[in-house]
Amino acid sequence: AYTAAIVATQTRLPLGAGLALAMLIGVLLAVPFGLIILRLRDIYLAIATLGFGEIIRVIILNIPAVGGATGFTNTTPITNFFWIFSMAILTIIIVANIRSSTFGRALSAIREDEIAAEAMGINTTRYKVMAFVISAALAGVAGGLSGQLFANPLNPQNLNFVKSIEVIVMIVLGGIGSITGAVFGAATITILPEALRDVDRQFPGMRMVIYSLLLILLMIFRPQGLL
Secondary structure, three states: OOHHHHHHOOOOOHHHHHHHHHHHHHHHHHHHHHHHHHHOOOHHHHHHHHHHHHHHHHHOOOOOOHHHHHEEOOOOOOHHHHHHHHHHHHHHHHHHHHHHHHHHHHHHHHHHHHHHHHHHOHHHHHHHHHHHHHHHHHHHHHHHHHHOOOOOOOOHHHHHHHHHHHHHHHHHOOOOHHHHHHHHHHHHHHHHHHHOOHHHHHHHHHHOOOOOOOOHHHHHHOOOOOO
């Protein structure tokens, strides 16, 4: 987000160049970090990932050149529906092609049973690092778009671990392993809080209660996700 915003405000390069550089920064961070932490599993991997996100956030908070805790106020709202929709479609195409490839089938095997995948000769660390790098590249593009969406300061407080959890909820809601489910989950989690704003006007705070209750009921009655 910060990379694309700085490119847009400090140079005359187009939005695409900023997104490409944001993607590159994501990859450069993901390779060494992935090699270090992706030998971990389960909850330990999740904790390490969230911890790294918090480290980045705290570092940005203490860099005056990008606004620190105040936020990067020089952002220009140049992201539009065309860019968002195009990148979303491109992401779906990339993921769909990965899933149907040999690489994707290896990832599916690792997801189902990592020990069995290793026994079949799959280099699980290598495949997980590659998946991590691809994910970081796509996340870099998403960050670049979100950082220039509104004329508001780009604030690291809006990119804390709660945002990571929100993304995980999108996947779990839609159904892990389902591309259609991921799209549906993302749309639902984005639209639902906004759709409940009318309820919030009559009963302050009730919006998030209903939102949380629906997720709890889903985990109880449909833990595999909707799709």
